[in-house]
Amino acid sequence: MSVEVHVLASGSDGNCYVVRSEDRAVMIDAGLSYKKIKSLMDINGIDDSEIEALFVTHEHSDHVGGAGVISRKLDIPVYCNQRTFDASNLGKVQFNPITMMNTVSVAGMDIIALPTSHDAVEPCAYMLNAGGTKALIATDTGKITFPVEHALEEANIAVIESNYDKRMLDYGPYPPSLKRLIDSDIGHMSNLECARAVKRTMHNNGRKIFLGHLSRHNNTPDIAKDTMSDITGIRRFHFDCLECQGDTRILKP
Numbered sequence: 373m374s375v376e377v378h379v380l381a382s383g384s385d386g387n388c389y390v391v392r393s394e395d396r397a398v399m400i401d402a403g404l405s406y407k408k409i410k411s412l413m414d415i416n417g418i419d420d421s422e423i424e425a426l427f428v429t430h431e432h433s434d435h436v437g438g439a440g441v442i443s444r445k446l447d448i449p450v451y452c453n454q455r456t457f458d459a460s461n462l463g464k465v466q467f468n469p470i471t472m473m474n475t476v477s478v479a480g481m482d483i484i485a486l487p488t489s490h491d492a493v494e495p496c497a498y499m500l501n502a503g504g505t506k507a508l509i510a511t512d513t514g515k516i517t518f519p520v521e522h523a524l525e526e527a528n529i530a531v532i533e534s535n536y537d538k539r540m541l542d543y544g545p546y547p548p549s550l551k552r553l554i555d556s557d558i559g560h561m562s563n564l565e566c567a568r569a570v571k572r573t574m575h576n577n578g579r580k581i582f583l584g585h586l587s588r589h590n591n592t593p594d595i596a597k598d599t600m601s602d603i604t605g606i607r608r609f610h611f612d613c614l615e616c617q618g619d620t621r622i623l624k625p
């Protein structure tokens with residue numbers, strides 16, 4: 373089965389992905405306004421009618437800021453764990469609770485929530501399996517958890533967080549307490565941590581790696597791709613990420 377991951381937005385200004393298999397799709401996170409998401413969907417050729425559900429990773433506003441409105445306007449249910457739902461303030465929506473490490477079948481795909489390590493109530497990544505082709509969306513995690521590393525090993529398409537360059541974070545504008553949080557096990561993944569995880573799981577050569585959730589203040593696309601290339605020995609044109617706000621991608625295996 374064909375699978376496409378549409379990266380509509382990825383970073384602290386907002387996150388939104390659409391994973392499409394055949395003509396059915398789900399959205400992962402909706403951290404931008406309805407209007408903004410709609411215009412990004414138009415750019416990527418995604419129709420409202422294709423999207424059957426919204427999956428939420430965690431309650432931070434860059435992931436759920438537009439989730440309630442999207443759910444109501446597209447008339448689609450929200451899937452996430454109960455604690456994340458309770459913390460998200462989505463208003464009146466159709467809610468389908470899910471639990472970690474249990475598979476649900478939506479839009480012709482088997483979708484499983486994998487625990488991440490982040491300063492949120494019960495954060496997760498998602499692995500989507502469409503007839504054996506697997507896509508992983510894993511951002512907002514201070515370290516690679518065992519289930520996420522295993523998924524990274526198996527994925528045909530992997531969006532993996534490469535949030536910050538350690539030197540840029542250390543010398544950057546953030547207050548010390550925020551720097552410590554970002555750099556901690558419940559913060560975000562650095563370029564180096566991301567590259568090491570990709571290297572550890574590198575026997576899967578056919579997969580597509582996309583660097584997600586780059587920090588606007590503590591990273592650049594060039595530094596993220598260079599670090600990945602330096603550590604893995606894979607040439608940098610094999611790695612992709614969004615270059616600027618409003619940029620989108622369509623990832624295929």
Ligand SMILES: [Zn+2]
Binds near residue numbers: 387512585
């Ligand atoms: Zn985030």
Ligand SMILES: [Zn+2]
Binds near residue numbers: 430432490492512
């Ligand atoms: Zn977050």
